[in-house]
Amino acid sequence: MKIRALTLRPITVRPITVKDADACYALFHRTVHGGTGAFYTAAQRAAWAPDRDHAPETWPARLTAGYAICATRWGRLKGFFTMGHDGHIDFAYVALEEMGKGTAAKLYDACETEARRLGLPYMDTEASHLARRFFEKRGWRVTARQTVIRDGVGIENFRMEKAL
Numbered sequence: 001m002k003i004r005a006l007t008l009r010p011i012t013v014r015p016i017t018v019k020d021a022d023a024c025y026a027l028f029h030r031t032v033h034g035g036t037g038a039f040y041t042a043a044q045r046a047a048w049a050p051d052r053d054h055a056p057e058t059w060p061a062r063l064t065a066g067y068a069i070c071a072t073r074w075g076r077l078k079g080f081f082t083m084g085h086d087g088h089i090d091f092a093y094v095a096l097e098e099m100g101k102g103t104a105a106k107l108y109d110a111c112e113t114e115a116r117r118l119g120l121p122y123m124d125t126e127a128s129h130l131a132r133r134f135f136e137k138r139g140w141r142v143t144a145r146q147t148v149i150r151d152g153v154g155i156e157n158f159r160m161e162k163a164l
Contacts, residue, residue: 011103013110016068016080018060023077024070024091025055031093039129040155047153063091067114071103081107087115087164089125092134104134112138116164124161132158 016024032049040048063082070080071094079094081104089111094104115123124143127135132142144159 011071011073011078011106013069013071013106016063016070016082018064020070020077020080021055021060021063024063024080024093025052025059027077027080027095028091028093031096034096035099036128036130043153044155047150048155050151066090067111069107069110071098071107079103079107081111083111083114083123085118087118087120087123089123092125092127092131108134108138112162112164120164122161122163124159127158127160129156129158132160135160135162138162 029049029051033045036045063080066082066084068080068082071078077095078098080091081089081093082091083089092104092108094107098104112123123140125131125135125140126146126148127140136142140160140162142158142160145156146159147154147156149155
């Protein structure tokens with residue numbers, strides 16, 4: 001009997017809509033709490049991504065402002081990136097099971113392509129410890145190490161930029 005290897009269905013990249021807000025928040029929460037434990041304490045993760053049943057009221061507008069895209073496979077959200085018209089990447093999250101499969105790279109490439117289409121001189125972000133490595137592999141550099149305060153808790157991240 002021959003055993004066939006299962007192949008993943010290709011990722012589909014599409015614009016984020018307001019209807020995606022709850023799914024994006026759930027993915028964001030799961031990624032922060034399940035993927036950053038090596039770098040951040042439980043208190044930091046709770047301040048960064050609070051437990052809630054659905055996305056905050058301001059979340060849909062924040063998600064869909066600027067260039068906002070998501071990756072889906074079999075109709076299920078697997079990641080999302082948002083970038084302002086100024087080239088600032090605000091959200092860059094991929095489901096834990098998608099890490100290392102090229103999903104984040106596909107979303108990032110679409111953002112960089114859009115930034116170049118807009119004629120922007122550079123892109124910037126505030127990256128977590130985990131995201132820092134992803135961006136560095138794509139030619140980004142750290143411009144500052146900083147601590148942001150969320151609900152009275154300090155969370156370290158890195159200001160980063162890439163000249164285009």
